[in-house]
Amino acid sequence: MNVPSEHLLFLAAGLFAIGVLGFLIRRNVIIVLMCIELMLNAANLTFLAASRQHSTPQVANLDGAVFSIFVILVAACEAAVGLALIIALFRLKQTVEADSLSEMKG
Amino acid sequence: MGGTWLLWFVPLLPLFGAAACGLIHFATLAARKHDANAKGPSGLAPVVACAAILGSLLLSIAAFKQLAGLPADARVIESAVWPWIHVGSLQLDISLVVDPLSAVMLMVVTGVGFLIHVYSAGYMKGDPGYAKFFAYLNLFVFSMLMLVLSSSLIGLFVGWEGVGLCSYLLIGFWYEKGWPAEAGQKAFVFNRVGDASFLIGSFILIKLFGTLDLSDINAAVAGVSADPEKAWWLTVGALCLFGGCTGKSAQIPLFTWLPDAMAGPTPVSALIHAATMVTAGVYLVVRMNPVFAFDPTVLTVIGTIGALTALVGGTSAIFQRDIKKVLAYSTVSQLGYMFLGLGSGAFAAAIFHLVTHAFFKGLLFLGAGSVIHGMHDEQDMHKMGGLRRHMPKTFVTFLAGAAALSGLPLLSGFFSKDEILAHTFAHGGFYFVLWGIGIVTAAVTAYYTWRMVALTFFGKERFDHHHVHPHESPALMWVPLAVLAVLSVFGGALGLPPVFHVVHVLEHWLEPVTAPGKALLAAHGTHELSHAMEWALLGLGAAIALGFAHFGFRTYVKGVERDESVQRNRPALADFLVGAWKIDAQYYAKIVYPSKLVAFVTAVIVDQFAIDGLVNGAGGLATATGNRLKLLVDGSLKSYALWIGAGAVLLALLWMFV
Numbered sequence: 024m025n026v027p028s029e030h031l032l033f034l035a036a037g038l039f040a041i042g043v044l045g046f047l048i049r050r051n052v053i054i055v056l057m058c059i060e061l062m063l064n065a066a067n068l069t070f071l072a073a074s075r076q077h078s079t080p081q082v083a084n085l086d087g088a089v090f091s092i093f094v095i096l097v098a099a100c101e102a103a104v105g106l107a108l109i110i111a112l113f114r115l116k117q118t119v120e121a122d123s124l125s126e127m128k129g
Numbered sequence: 130m131g132g133t134w135l136l137w138f139v140p141l142l143p144l145f146g147a148a149a150c151g152l153i154h155f156a157t158l159a160a161r162k163h164d165a166n167a168k169g170p171s172g173l174a175p176v177v178a179c180a181a182i183l184g185s186l187l188l189s190i191a192a193f194k195q196l197a198g199l200p201a202d203a204r205v206i207e208s209a210v211w212p213w214i215h216v217g218s219l220q221l222d223i224s225l226v227v228d229p230l231s232a233v234m235l236m237v238v239t240g241v242g243f244l245i246h247v248y249s250a251g252y253m254k255g256d257p258g259y260a261k262f263f264a265y266l267n268l269f270v271f272s273m274l275m276l277v278l279s280s281s282l283i284g285l286f287v288g289w290e291g292v293g294l295c296s297y298l299l300i301g302f303w304y305e306k307g308w309p310a311e312a313g314q315k316a317f318v319f320n321r322v323g324d325a326s327f328l329i330g331s332f333i334l335i336k337l338f339g340t341l342d343l344s345d346i347n348a349a350v351a352g353v354s355a356d357p358e359k360a361w362w363l364t365v366g367a368l369c370l371f372g373g374c375t376g377k378s379a380q381i382p383l384f385t386w387l388p389d390a391m392a393g394p395t396p397v398s399a400l401i402h403a404a405t406m407v408t409a410g411v412y413l414v415v416r417m418n419p420v421f422a423f424d425p426t427v428l429t430v431i432g433t434i435g436a437l438t439a440l441v442g443g444t445s446a447i448f449q450r451d452i453k454k455v456l457a458y459s460t461v462s463q464l465g466y467m468f469l470g471l472g473s474g475a476f477a478a479a480i481f482h483l484v485t486h487a488f489f490k491g492l493l494f495l496g497a498g499s500v501i502h503g504m505h506d507e508q509d510m511h512k513m514g515g516l517r518r519h520m521p522k523t524f525v526t527f528l529a530g531a532a533a534l535s536g537l538p539l540l541s542g543f544f545s546k547d548e549i550l551a552h553t554f555a556h557g558g559f560y561f562v563l564w565g566i567g568i569v570t571a572a573v574t575a576y577y578t579w580r581m582v583a584l585t586f587f588g589k590e591r592f593d594h595h596h597v598h599p600h601e602s603p604a605l606m607w608v609p610l611a612v613l614a615v616l617s618v619f620g621g622a623l624g625l626p627p628v629f630h631v632v633h634v635l636e637h638w639l640e641p642v643t644a645p646g647k648a649l650l651a652a653h654g655t656h657e658l659s660h661a662m663e664w665a666l667l668g669l670g671a672a673i674a675l676g677f678a679h680f681g682f683r684t685y686v687k688g689v690e691r692d693e694s695v696q697r698n699r700p701a702l703a704d705f706l707v708g709a710w711k712i713d714a715q716y717y718a719k720i721v722y723p724s725k726l727v728a729f730v731t732a733v734i735v736d737q738f739a740i741d742g743l744v745n746g747a748g749g750l751a752t753a754t755g756n757r758l759k760l761l762v763d764g765s766l767k768s769y770a771l772w773i774g775a776g777a778v779l780l781a782l783l784w785m786f787v
Contacts, residue, residue, distance in 0.1 A: 055766075121766045124764075
């Protein structure tokens with residue numbers, strides 16, 4: 024059970040990249056929202072990795088863990104608001120395609 | 130005059146009259162909307178206007194009588210006071226005051242003003258702006274009365290500007306023709322130059338005395354002599370005020386607007402540009418005589434300017450063909466005489482000449498108007514001649530005015546002009562030169578006056594008999610002429626010279642006003658002429674007037690040959706004199722055209738090209754940048770995300786490598 028922290032960071036980077044890719048190429052807003060969750064979780068993983076890195080066998084550093092709790096909280100709020108928006112959007116447009124939202128185009 | 134508040138009605142009646150005539154004018158315009166030739170209620174306007182002036186005249190006479198009933202040293206009636214500007218230590222109130230000087234001016238303004246109003250009712254009949262004309266005329270009389278009656282310099286300035294405004298409005302009364310509007314602007318601009326000087330003078334007086342009340346200033350002047358710096362400022366202030374007078378009273382260097390002001394209707398020329406407004410400068414100097422008499426240098430400047438103006442104006446009138454231009458230059462010249470009188474310390478003589486000039490010059494202008502009216506708007510004397518047979522009443526009255534102007538013995542102009550010249554002569558020294566100029570001008574005056582009479586009323590009839598049928602003017606016009614003719618002939622009785630061993634009525638009457646100035650002058654020595662010398666001067670004046678009047682008349686009674694021969698043989702001289710010594714041309718060459726050039730450069734190159742270019746360029750740049758940048762905002766969620774991502778990556782890279 025002695026995984027180096029770098030591995031955790033690589034995993035986080037991979038998750039983040041998948042999230043970004045999904046955010047950029049998928050058109051369904053629900054999937055886009057999920058991709059955002061993925062990116063947030065990648066960030067959480069990074070926080071935890073950093074937290075672990077700074078812990079000594081005697082004293083655990085919990086800064087990163089506390090941060091990730093906050094992030095999870097915010098992510099939950101964001102998901103609630105985001106899903107509400109998506110429902111409102113669906114009522115308005117009968118679709119959840121991101122490309123259909125271009126009224127604000129300059 | 131029961132209560133002092135009644136005094137306010139002297140200027141207010143014409144103001145109400147002006148408002149009423151203005152309303153009548155609007156009613157006429159409304160009536161004309163349906164029928165272009167409708168006269169509407171415009172016939173009411175002269176009645177209202179004349180009634181207003183008549184009311185003013187009666188109140189003035191009442192004030193005059195009350196004043197005459199008071200002991201000589203207490204001859205002041207003050208009106209209720211209207212507090213105007215109270216700032217810190219500066220207390221400016223508007224109130225009216227009648228003293229012997231303003232009483233004389235009141236009689237002239239309302240008296241001559243009333244006659245000219247009556248005359249205008251006939252002269253302007255049928256003009257589309259009939260009611261408007263009377264509104265302006267009444268407004269003018271209001272302003273002039275404010276000028277004359279105000280107890281402080283600030284109230285006087287209000288009237289001073291008011292008469293300038295009315296002068297502008299009335300010169301440009303026939304603005305559709307184009308050039309009268311330009312003449313009006315010219316008069317206004319020239320007056321503004323003088324007014325700026327007037328204001329600076331007022332500021333200096335505020336600084337010196339802390340008040341603008343005329344009687345307070347006059348009383349405080351004597352206390353200044355102890356302090357050389359204050360004395361110096363007082364001299365500068367007096368010169369600045371005189372600068373204002375040169376504008377309003379058409380003296381060198383600001384006189385060139387007056388001949389152009391003849392573009393206005395003839396009654397306007399008579400009232401404003403001969404009898405009243407242009408004499409405001411003379412009135413101001415007499416009103417504040419201690420300020421001007423404090424430093425003899427100031428009086429010398431005034432006298433010199435006056436003498437030069439008299440000469441330039443007089444000589445410029447010699448070869449004019451337009452009858453009104455002759456009278457205009459003559460007015461400039463006579464105003465010069467008045468300032469020569471002031472410069473000699475003869476304040477009462479200047480006011481005397483002001484009064485007689487108001488009579489005979491008002492008469493001559495109205496007579497000229499009658500001639501122009503009868504000749505169907507012809508002003509060129511070369512196209513007149515022999516009119517005495519067609520317009521006998523105008524002829525006789527005009528003759529009286531001409532005789533008075535040229536100073537024929539025993540007429541009003543003879544006594545007033547002679548008194549001024551006698552005072553100048555008595556002064557001696559440098560004033561001998563000014564006296565010489567005055568005598569030459571007197572000769573010139575007699576010459577051009579009788580040239581005008583000969584060309585207009587005598588000789589062959591040079592007009593086209595098929596198109597022009599000269600006719601006498603209606604009674605509405607010749608009755609005022611007759612009244613003024615009587616005044617011109619007998620007006621001299623106001624101020625008979627000492628050799629006649631009678632009281633100089635006007636000088637005696639003005640004594641309380643002119644005494645402080647005279648007292649200041651007496652410190653520099655007094656001047657008295659022996660009776661023998663006075664007789665000699667009177668004789669000389671009479672001889673010159675008679676001789677040159679005869680000369681002018683004989684030369685031109687035959688016709689216009691003399692003018693033609695001068696034009697042929699000495700064209701440069703004729704041009705020089707007709708163009709008023711080319712002073713106006715110099716103004717145009719040295720000031721007006723360069724200013725216009727600067728204005729053009731500023732308008733086109735600096736403003737339109739540089740400044741507008743900068744402003745429009747800044748706007749254009751913003752628009753162009755915005756047009757480019759808005760391509761980024763394409764409405765696609767993903768491209769926004771991409772930009773955010775790219776930005777984050779960029780920041781990360783910057784953080785890592787920089």
